[in-house]
Amino acid sequence: EADIYQTPRYLVIGTGKKITLECSQTMGHDKMYWYQQDPGMELHLIHYSYGVNSTEKGDLSSESTVSRIRTEHFPLTLESARPSHTSQYLCASSDPFDRPNTGELFFGEGSRLTVL
């Protein structure tokens, strides 16, 4: 069973606030990802990391930033939230070794953000 956790599950905040979405995994996975998903729409990769001190921007441009100081922790930060940031944010991790099924992603339960 996957052990990847996201907090908060739900967050409603006002415009201009700074927020951090937390993501932690206990599987020792090197690779971690943040996806953004609007209701009924596809998942878009916004950030990923190969390991500690490695972060890359994904396919969808995002005003958020990420950090990877520890293997198990991959937080996402919005310095000044806007209504356009309202969405669900899904964190995921995958197996560190290059073997079949290495691309299998284990997802957290998501953080649903609403910016008023």
Added chain:
Amino acid sequence: GQNIDQPTEMTATEGAIVQINCTYQTSGFNGLFWYQQHAGEAPTFLSYNVLDGLEEKGRFSSFLSRSKGYSYLLLKELQMKDSASYLCAVGTGTASKLTFGTGTRLQVTL
């Protein structure tokens, strides 16, 4: 970039068989994945194909043809709990980056 196409919605009857198709165009292909996502929940892994052919796992099977850029997910003996979105995703490169299609929303009826 990647281009992934799958039907938006499908309806099938409990106990029946349904096939969900996915076509893709990509460079640096590194595998084709199917995920299931129930409304309001995170996606869960169903299957992975990197070589041509059929992979069977219980009631679910997945097929891949790399030359045609085509895959399908076959669900047998449908159950009501199979009502969900089924996401086709293409892996590229060595970073296990997945690009997801929009998903096919499957409704299983009595």
